[in-house]
Amino acid sequence: MTSNLHTGAYVLQVALLNDNNYPMGQLVTPNSPVNGTSYNPLVVPSLVGFEAADDTSEEASSFGGQKKRGTRDLGVSELGDITITVSEFDDVFDALVLGYTVDTATAANLRMTSRNVNRTRPRKLLLGFTAAATPVNSTPNFATIFMWGTLRRTALGSNQGTGRNPNNRVYTLKKFVSTRTPFGQLFSAAGVNPDGDSDDEYVITASAPMSLSTYVDDGSTTSLVMPYAPDSTEHAGATNLFFKNGTVNHTGVSGISSATATITAGSAADIWNTLVPSSAILDVI
């Protein structure tokens, strides 16, 4: 089905990007991973909405001889901000995207946070937002929409509101274009083939939300554990995506059992990106 109704706000995944635009899960030093390690994105459980504003586009037109003549679309000059709304203050999400540390070391029974409002190098993020995608025959599919950018939020406050979601927290995503897809492949090699070999949005429609993870090879281990078990054990490239260093690598996977993939070990520091439809991610609360 090519036409789907997008509704709801099911899952938000957040991963930090390294300098080569590979997603590196929640690793706050994304350029310095430990070999033999899986880095998983944060799943934000209190998601309310993920809404886009219009882009700013430029155009020029000709009016001559008192007649309307040609008009030219001169491109997008500003990407519209995305407004992300969550129903609760989640300090792990807040710290991850704003670049501070939740301090539980100073006092073990307290959780201390700040806002890092003076940060000069905002963290580069990959966000994956999943909505329901319903075609004409009502098959309960999902669309996972990936975007790249940095986040800001308004200062905290509270009120006497009651009822559903009386004190939502609002974050603003300042988008940028990426040279890589969410699974690490360069857009210049990607099947979607966008102009300029980069883009600000990547949508995957599937039977379940697409669960993202990153594994940094140690050159010897022959298995990797994904954060959520894929719905299918298929590993030939029809459903579950396995890329290594940005190149398709389904031949490097010989089996999937629950959340574990049996792999052919690569070289130390190779970056595996997996993207699999997983209903298990919907169970996170």
Added chain:
Amino acid sequence: MATNPKIGSVNPVTGEIAYPTETLLGKPYAREFNDPAPAVVHNLPNGQFVIGEVFYPRDFDVNAALAALRGEPKVLTAVDNSTGETVIVPAVTPDAAVETVKKAK
């Protein structure tokens, strides 16, 4: 089956995951069904793994800690011929193995 509470394991047949009860730093760890997946998972050989941390203390050597865990002795079992029962065989540490070789000489 691993004995160290920091080491989890994956059943090679079913893929079922047995989570450890401590992280690499020794913090208590318990994952309920609805909990999100751990942020950092360090793989060990033979389908074993350790739950890592997003923030390690500045002076903590992750690679050294993982190397130490890779050398962890495993629980071995054998059948006691005198009783027919399956018993746990004490693991031989590298130092004990060296001593055994010295004595044999």
